[in-house]
Amino acid sequence: MLTVDGLSAAYGRVTALREVSLAVRPGEIVAMLGANGAGKTTLLNAISGVLPLSGGSVTFDGRRINGLKPWQTARLGLAHVPEGREIFPGMTVEANLRVVDVNGGGPEFGVDRVLDLFPRLKERFDQLAGGLSGGEQQMLAIGRGLMARPRLLLFDEPSMGLSPLLARTVLGAIAELRQSGIASLLVEQNMRAALKVADRAYVLRVGRVTREGSAAALRDADDIKQAYLGL
Numbered sequence: 138m139l140t141v142d143g144l145s146a147a148y149g150r151v152t153a154l155r156e157v158s159l160a161v162r163p164g165e166i167v168a169m170l171g172a173n174g175a176g177k178t179t180l181l182n183a184i185s186g187v188l189p190l191s192g193g194s195v196t197f198d199g200r201r202i203n204g205l206k207p208w209q210t211a212r213l214g215l216a217h218v219p220e221g222r223e224i225f226p227g228m229t230v231e232a233n234l235r236v237v238d239v240n241g242g243g244p245e246f247g248v249d250r251v252l253d254l255f256p257r258l259k260e261r262f263d264q265l266a267g268g269l270s271g272g273e274q275q276m277l278a279i280g281r282g283l284m285a286r287p288r289l290l291l292f293d294e295p296s297m298g299l300s301p302l303l304a305r306t307v308l309g310a311i312a313e314l315r316q317s318g319i320a321s322l323l324v325e326q327n328m329r330a331a332l333k334v335a336d337r338a339y340v341l342r343v344g345r346v347t348r349e350g351s352a353a354a355l356r357d358a359d360d361i362k363q364a365y366l367g368l
């Protein structure tokens with residue numbers, strides 16, 4: 138459903154991504170793994186239209202989407218849950234969810250379903266989003282993404298800054314979404330956690346894809362274990 142082909146992106150004269158290619162098939166969770174500064178955020182921004190490409194193409198359901206703006210890709214069913222979470226701190230949890238007025242054509246995701254997925258948000262429903270803990274804000278950001286009825290979700294480091302328990306809750310919720318037929322591209326520094334929920338994964342190193350395979354194969358690969366999993 139998503140095909141990225143030879144994508145390059147730059148900040149001025151500094152190239153951040155070099156000819157990155159990847160695919161996400163319907164209903165799949167694909168992880169893009171890489172250290173700090175590898176280019177993961179840049180990749181998601183280039184796919185969702187936040188950042189222009191300097192080369193290559195992005196195709197979503199057979200349609201070329203590079204050059205479209207983020208609000209246009211959202212309408213096509215591509216929701217981006219950014220690293221900074223970008224919730225509205227001065228609005229309640231409820232208002233943050235209800236303000237979303239996009240239909241990406243994916244499964245219907247009303248407020249009730251978001252609260253079923255993240256019961257913690259039910260307890261905070263009338264509170265200002267700015268007062269939520271980091272984990273709760275992450276849940277809210279994901280909930281907002283879901284309200285746009287996406288068919289593909291782009292997650293930027295959803296486990297970042299969370300306790301191991303909350304990180305498991307959030308990644309577990311992402312795994313649950315697969316059952317609704319929603320595909321995910323999951324950018325993570327936390328390889329161990331990401332490889333538990335992903336079907337397939339790629340490794341990004343200094344702007345290039347250096348490895349790809351099934352999550353199970355990457356988990357068992359000696360080079361990955363040594364370089365990234367600390368085994």
Ligand SMILES: Nc1ncnc2c1ncn2[C@@H]1O[C@H](COP(=O)(O)OP(=O)(O)OP(=O)(O)O)[C@@H](O)[C@H]1O
Pocket residue numbers: 148151153171172173174175176177178179180326
């Ligand atoms: N606005 C910017 N201007 C210039 N260079 C940038 C900018 N944003 C990112 N970069 C550079 O592009 C490269 C990729 O950054 P990016 O944020 O995509 O990496 P990342 O893998 O998401 O890392 P992190 O985990 O720290 O978010 C880095 O070398 C970074 O310094």
